[in-house]
Amino acid sequence: MINLTIDGQKVRVPKETTIFEAAKKMNIDIPHLCYHEDLSIYGACRICVVEIDRRPRLEPSCATVVEEGMVVRTNTARIRRARKMIVELLLANHPEDCFTCERSQTCELGKLAYDLGVRELRFKKARKYHYEPDTTSPAIIRDPNKCIQCSRCIRVCSEIQSVGAIEFVNRGGRTQVLTFFNKGLNNVECTTCGQCILACPTGALRERTVVDEAWEVISNPKKFVVVQTAPAVRAAIGEEFGMPPGSLVTSKMVTALRRLGFDRVFDTQFGADLTIMEEAHELIERIKNKGTLPMVTSCSPGWIKYIEHFFPECLEYLSTCKSPQQMFGPIAKTYYAQKAGIKPQDMCVVSIMPCVAKKFEAQRPEMKASGVQDVDVVLTTREAARMIKEAGIDFVNLPNEDFDKPLGISSGAGVIFGATGGVMEAALRTAYEIVTGRTLPRIEFEEVRGMQGIKNAEINLNGLSLKVAIAHGLSNAKVLLEEVQKGKSPYHFIEIMACPGGCLGGGGQPMPTNLEIRKARAKSLYQEDKNKPIRKSHQNPAIITLYKEFLGKPLSEKAHKLLHTSYTKRNRY
Amino acid sequence: MKVVLKNIEKRGYKGNIDSYLKEGGYNAFKKALKMKPDQILFEIKKSKLVGRGGAAFPTELKWEFAKKCKEYPKYVVCNADEGEPGTFKDRIILENDPHLVLEAMIICGFTVGAEEGFIYIRGEYFKAYEILKRAIEEAERNNFLGKNILGSNFSFKITLFRGAGSYVCGEETALLDSLEGKKGQSRVKPPFPTFVGFKNKPTVLNNVETFANIPEIILKGGDWFSQIGSPLSCGTKLYCLSGDVNRPGVYELPANITLKELIEKCGQGVRGKLKAILPGGVSSNLLTDKELNITLDYPSVQKAGSMLGSGAVIIINDSRCIVDLAKRCAEFFDYESCGKCAPCREGTKRTREIFANITQGQGNLSDILLLKELQEVMYDTSRCGLGQAALNAVRSIIEKFPGEFKEHISKKKCKLKICPM
Numbered sequence: 001m002i003n004l005t006i007d008g009q010k011v012r013v014p015k016e017t018t019i020f021e022a023a024k025k026m027n028i029d030i031p032h033l034c035y036h037e038d039l040s041i042y043g044a045c046r047i048c049v050v051e052i053d054r055r056p057r058l059e060p061s062c063a064t065v066v067e068e069g070m071v072v073r074t075n076t077a078r079i080r081r082a083r084k085m086i087v088e089l090l091l092a093n094h095p096e097d098c099f100t101c102e103r104s105q106t107c108e109l110g111k112l113a114y115d116l117g118v119r120e121l122r123f124k125k126a127r128k129y130h131y132e133p134d135t136t137s138p139a140i141i142r143d144p145n146k147c148i149q150c151s152r153c154i155r156v157c158s159e160i161q162s163v164g165a166i167e168f169v170n171r172g173g174r175t176q177v178l179t180f181f182n183k184g185l186n187n188v189e190c191t192t193c194g195q196c197i198l199a200c201p202t203g204a205l206r207e208r209t210v211v212d213e214a215w216e217v218i219s220n221p222k223k224f225v226v227v228q229t230a231p232a233v234r235a236a237i238g239e240e241f242g243m244p245p246g247s248l249v250t251s252k253m254v255t256a257l258r259r260l261g262f263d264r265v266f267d268t269q270f271g272a273d274l275t276i277m278e279e280a281h282e283l284i285e286r287i288k289n290k291g292t293l294p295m296v297t298s299c300s301p302g303w304i305k306y307i308e309h310f311f312p313e314c315l316e317y318l319s320t321c322k323s324p325q326q327m328f329g330p331i332a333k334t335y336y337a338q339k340a341g342i343k344p345q346d347m348c349v350v351s352i353m354p355c356v357a358k359k360f361e362a363q364r365p366e367m368k369a370s371g372v373q374d375v376d377v378v379l380t381t382r383e384a385a386r387m388i389k390e391a392g393i394d395f396v397n398l399p400n401e402d403f404d405k406p407l408g409i410s411s412g413a414g415v416i417f418g419a420t421g422g423v424m425e426a427a428l429r430t431a432y433e434i435v436t437g438r439t440l441p442r443i444e445f446e447e448v449r450g451m452q453g454i455k456n457a458e459i460n461l462n463g464l465s466l467k468v469a470i471a472h473g474l475s476n477a478k479v480l481l482e483e484v485q486k487g488k489s490p491y492h493f494i495e496i497m498a499c500p501g502g503c504l505g506g507g508g509q510p511m512p513t514n515l516e517i518r519k520a521r522a523k524s525l526y527q528e529d530k531n532k533p534i535r536k537s538h539q540n541p542a543i544i545t546l547y548k549e550f551l552g553k554p555l556s557e558k559a560h561k562l563l564h565t566s567y568t569k570r571n572r573y
Numbered sequence: 574m575k576v577v578l579k580n581i582e583k584r585g586y587k588g589n590i591d592s593y594l595k596e597g598g599y600n601a602f603k604k605a606l607k608m609k610p611d612q613i614l615f616e617i618k619k620s621k622l623v624g625r626g627g628a629a630f631p632t633e634l635k636w637e638f639a640k641k642c643k644e645y646p647k648y649v650v651c652n653a654d655e656g657e658p659g660t661f662k663d664r665i666i667l668e669n670d671p672h673l674v675l676e677a678m679i680i681c682g683f684t685v686g687a688e689e690g691f692i693y694i695r696g697e698y699f700k701a702y703e704i705l706k707r708a709i710e711e712a713e714r715n716n717f718l719g720k721n722i723l724g725s726n727f728s729f730k731i732t733l734f735r736g737a738g739s740y741v742c743g744e745e746t747a748l749l750d751s752l753e754g755k756k757g758q759s760r761v762k763p764p765f766p767t768f769v770g771f772k773n774k775p776t777v778l779n780n781v782e783t784f785a786n787i788p789e790i791i792l793k794g795g796d797w798f799s800q801i802g803s804p805l806s807c808g809t810k811l812y813c814l815s816g817d818v819n820r821p822g823v824y825e826l827p828a829n830i831t832l833k834e835l836i837e838k839c840g841q842g843v844r845g846k847l848k849a850i851l852p853g854g855v856s857s858n859l860l861t862d863k864e865l866n867i868t869l870d871y872p873s874v875q876k877a878g879s880m881l882g883s884g885a886v887i888i889i890n891d892s893r894c895i896v897d898l899a900k901r902c903a904e905f906f907d908y909e910s911c912g913k914c915a916p917c918r919e920g921t922k923r924t925r926e927i928f929a930n931i932t933q934g935q936g937n938l939s940d941i942l943l944l945k946e947l948q949e950v951m952y953d954t955s956r957c958g959l960g961q962a963a964l965n966a967v968r969s970i971i972e973k974f975p976g977e978f979k980e981h982i983s984k985k986k987c988k989l990k991i992c993p994m
Binding site: 049092093123 | 943
């Protein structure tokens with residue numbers, strides 16, 4: 001342990017602690033920009049500088065490790081002046097369009113300028129560089145003009161996601177974050193996971209917003225508009241309205257969406273239950289018929305794009321099942337449309353997702369199983385919240401309402417899809433009962449839950465010891481896939497989610513999203529599962545009816561046509 | 574007294590291995606091979622040699638830290654990325670006596686337990702590159718480099734690596750990143766390269782001139798070396814005298830010479846009337862004719878409020894506009910800032926802009942205060958020496974030539990008609 005003094009108070013912290021961390025323990029949150037708790041130390045914004053006795057200069061607290069007897073001050077006139085000046089410098093090179101900026105309410109640079117009392121910009125004649133925004137991606141827009149070169153996007157892309165689609169290019173004031181040869185995000189190995197958006201402190205990265213398109217279809221009287229909401233949305237959207245992280249607001253969300261003017265409010269969890277039916281049967285088939293193993297889940301579109309770019313020779317391991325969003329789409333436009341007497345082309349499916357990659361997924365050319373585009377408009381949690389705000393709906397005080405039937409009926413297994421390990425647990429609940437014909441003695445599979453990067457478990461299925469593994473965050477996925485690639489994977493079934501924590505930590509979720517918040521959201525999803533009367537996908541009555549009336553049985557020809565897909569080998573750049 | 578240029582200044586000295594051997598070259602290494610590494614360190618310690626790249630850090634400490642590290646492999650890197658405007662001493666050594674540097678690196682490798690060395694040479698030094706390449710081949714043929722050197726069990730190889738034209742790569746950690754194939758940007762210090770250097774292994778990184786002192790110290794002993802110069806600054810120093818002097822050039826002198834002596838004896842006086850002196854290139858604070866009597870050693874120049882740096886003494890006469898000089902310094906640092914840390918990246922950009930405005934008659938008196946504050950913040954918060962020192966010259970110009978500055982701003986007038994008012 002190391003003893004030091006921070007702002008006159010003595011503190012004892014373990015070796016290798018940084019001054020920033022030590023201060024945090026004393027409830028001092030040193031102002032910062034390039035520091036991010038999930039990422040490596042970069043030490044370049046110099047906002048978090050502190051004064052240390054016997055050091056000639058101010059030192060970055062994030063990059064300075066404590067030493068015995070160190071005397072640190074975190075708030076002196078010299079420090080305040082330096083921080084203010086640096087913010088002023090950053091603002092001198094920043095577009096002055098804060099009113100119309102996507103991040104006007106969540107901008108860390110703006111907040112810092114306010115907190116530090118920057119009320120005047122002294123570099124009056126500052127010339128700003130102007131760069132063209134990168135609008136090539138269907139999911140993410142990059143505006144280099146708002147970039148402050150904190151490298152958080154670069155670090156999250158390479159460290160957490162092992163993708164490395166963006167890097168610094170050029171030197172000095174001409175430094176930019178760019179894709180390979182400035183080809184644009186859509187033309188390189190970007191997985192569109194959107195973690196860079198969550199990491200960005202300013203408006204330099206944002207989702208390609210389709211709020212206008214959503215309003216347009218809602219107000220079009222010729223369109224029958226159904227909305228589906230992913231599980232992770234209900235555990236997070238409350239944060240956009242000032243509710244504490246992890247507030248479970250399913251029924252308020254349903255009410256709000258109905259008030260926005262959607263004709264039917266359905267649940268992606270219905271699609272999740274359907275995914276489990278198909279996926280569990282596919283797994284059982286593969287095991288029985290000695291098919292390709294391990295089977296790897298395919299619900300996460302960021303993960304799909306990652307494997308297509310980085311492990312194109314491993315595509316056969318992927319389950320052919322579409323994601324819940326893309327199962328819901330064609331079922332709504334065929335089965336439900338028939339039932340309701342609506343032509344598929346008159347129906348519009350809007351989905352609300354914690355994800356930006358879903359925007360890309362919906363536009364994949366193979367996603368037209370219903371004859372028209374299966375999912376028309378994909379909104380993120382943040383965009384949906386903005387629509388609710390735009391409509392002036394007092395979200396927090398809304399009464400509770402229920403999803404519409406039948407595509408709004410779901411099981412607890414569908415709920416936990418939103419958390420890492422959830423798809424695995426849901427699949428196990430169903431697979432166990434199909435294979436053994438017995439009721440699960442204990443419905444919760446605790447071993448597949450939690451925020452550990454890679455989890456594994458063994459489950460006894462009628463004498464077969466089923467080995468499973470779960471990874472979230474693409475760096476962890478890479479570890480499991482490298483085993484698969486070498487033919488050394490010991491598993492039968494692997495669940496992979498592109499984003500840390502699973503969908504609840506998705507790139508479309510409210511800001512900030514951090515480990516604590518991810519844990520809170522997961523907790524509320526598992527609570528919702530507990531509250532559900534039905535907790536297994538194969539017991540969802542709407543699913544049972546769907547198979548009886550329409551699909552026949554899992555993996556039937558019709559199911560294959562509507563609910564399964566194929567993948568594309570992609571280059572790295 | 575010559576230590577570094579002792580061979581170069583001899584008539585007919587060619588700098589190839591034959592000439593070098595004829596002058597007793599590689600004898601220091603042969604002597605070192607028979608010594609214990611600790612004895613070598615002891616001699617260097619006694620010599621009180623400090624780094625000649627600008628930071629004046631004791632050379633013996635660097636070597637000792639690296640030697641004590643238990644991590645292997647270790648590396649020796651020679652910083653030949655001489656880029657400070659007004660500095661051209663390393664080039665003289667590399668082009669004329671390359672083996673002196675190679676021998677020193679080999680001794681260093683032997684002392685600290687490294688088997689591989691790199692020379693990071695400035696990209697624009699084409700001639701020096703070719704000469705060094707040939708010298709390394711010669712040394713390999715003569716088994717001063719390679720496996721089991723001179724029958725010992727010590728092996729050492731040296732690889733030449735060319736920079737790509739970046740000033741900041743002269744900063745040791747940016748140099749290491751560049752050497753590793755990354756973008757040349759400074760690292761967070763500590764850890765220092767002696768502990769975590771090239772490929773995160775212990776690395777001794779010395780300037781060309783620093784290395785060039787080593788063979789003589791080994792041959793003649795640390796005590797002999799420490800007698801040269803002044804107790805404050807032992808040995809000789811290479812001064813790069815340039816600008817408005819009658820005889821510019823590289824001069825090796827004991828470090829107890831005064832600025833006045835350097836200008837008058839070596840440079841044969843100022844061309845025109847002396848206005849100012851930059852004693853350590855454009856990163857140093859400006860001195861005026863009132864400070865001609867300072868001794869050109871590291872502590873004395875520092876005491877006078879400037880720094881000796883790499884020894885780039887630039888003379889400025891009264892035909893030069895001081896605001897124009899500041900503008901040029903600002904342009905240089907804006908161009909060379911690596912862009913990693915915010916204060917340097919943005920600060921150099923804004924400084925350049927302010928000077929562009931002032932020299933076009935669009936200055937504002939408040940600019941002076943803003944520049945002073947900016948200099949203090951950049952000194953305080955920049956990540957590496959580049960940003961910390963980028964506004965040194967500017968700041969000292971503002972302080973020492975307030976009249977000329979205010980004239981440019983208030984009267985929108987450049988008396989010397991240099992600024993495009």
